[in-house]
Amino acid sequence: MNKSIIKKSFQRFLPWFIPCIFLICWQIVSSLGIISERILPAPTEIIQAAIQLISNGELYEHMSISLVRAFIGFVIGGVIGFVLGLLNGVFRFSELLFDTSVQMLRNIPHLALIPLVILWFGIGETSKIFLVALGVLFPVYINTYHGIKSVDKGLIEMGKSYGLKGYKLFFHVILPGALSSILVGIRFSLGVMWLTLIVAETISAQSGIGYMAMNAREFMQMDIIVLSILIYALFGKLSDVIARYFEGRLLKWNA
Amino acid sequence: MENRNGINIQINKLEKVYDNRNVLNGLDVEIKKGEFVSVVGKSGCGKSTLLRLVAGLEDAEGGSIILDGEKLEGLNKKARIMFQDGRLLPWKRIIDNVCIGLSTEKRNKALEALAQVGLEERKDDYPSKLSGGQKQRVALARALVHNPDLLLLDEPLGALDALTRLEMQELIESLWRQKKFTAVLVTHDAEEAVAISDRVLLIDQGKISLDQTISLPRPRKRTNPAFALYVDDILSQIMNRNEDKEYPVLLPELSLSLLDSVNN
Ligand SMILES: Nc1ncnc2c1ncn2[C@@H]1O[C@H](COP(=O)(O)OP(=O)(O)OP(=O)(O)O)[C@@H](O)[C@H]1O
């Protein structure tokens, strides 16, 4: 029994082993001056920069504006993609009407639209939210649509023969059957969301983490640039953890 | 007779065409109220098709299915079907699977049905936690909770091991005797058909080519010589062999004799 506890804590620690070693080496190499701080500042300096930005409230401001953009864009794109995927998955008419068009739009890399979007909406909030929503829409759409299309026909037939139809058939059989695929789409789109936001904020913004990094570049503040990158990594990891948590809850029958 | 349950099925000139192929080709049969009928035949001969037509899951190209004097249109509401692969919803707990299509106030009925198949203590598990035989018992409970007049069974025991099969056969038989519904069982196992049913139907070329009443007393003993005769007879009919004993009737012996003729 004691052994299994040791084994468990070992398994907990193992994923963090390489990051820790990496950090320690980084710190040593920087302190010894092997890497100049103009190329890569030491972890301690980055922590100092973080403390300073936290205490003057700048970090909070940039972080919250980035989070708000990400969230609003994600909700708009996600809802549109989800509803469109549902409609096209369930109704033949809507599938015939929309699917081809959506598939054509999907093949345009949404980041290629940045110049166009800036001309349309300027560099205000609308353009960034638009880009995020566009990026999120397609993975959610595709996975919802395919999820519904690939629900086991046998289960649908069973549901019908047991008297389920209409919304009951949808909520008891079709939607749960498509759920794991939908969640895959959501997780994938979270990655797209951050990527889009980083690019958009770096190119055209006056606030947000991406802006903070670009602004720091002008003043050669290496520590802030690296800090921004780390924050993005943290956000990415965090959204993945949240998505996994919901996946675990919603798909617990799958275990 | 107080046969509140059960239903009379009259099938006339039933035709079903898939891709220009007549799977059922003017099939005629009558199944009486409360009867237990097995349907056997070669793979692909249309057994499942017949069952799906009787369940109203598909429309026939021709002919009619009359249930207690009324022509079947659309879904057969008096029938419940049990599939070979169980088809439990993996995202619903056992009890909720049994409750599918059941109004909420009848939830205690679902518990009763689970108890009848001996699985009430597993009611809060997900199907993935059950064995194959247990899943089929849940599927049986789900079908029976509606008190159907007609129970359609499409090779429900095909995937089970021999011992579990026997147990399930006994369970199905005892529930049938208790509830007196009409039962149609599709099976590829002639022994199972003889053990459990009043009549065995053989489908060949889209028609009933054999309609054999099994007049053995219940409970049936497999060791009974008459039992073995029925099984042999049905098997040889399935294999399209005649009654003249040019070949031994049992399959293994047939293959042996074939082997001999090759060797000589
Ligand atoms: N949806 C379908 N579309 C086209 N052909 C079909 C369809 N369903 C069944 N068939 C064909 O109809 C024939 C009869 O099928 P059915 O499933 O009734 O056979 P079966 O007697 O149940 O066979 P098995 O013992 O293997 O289950 C087969 O040749 C099959 O290919």
Ligand SMILES: [Mg+2]
């Ligand atoms: Mg079949």
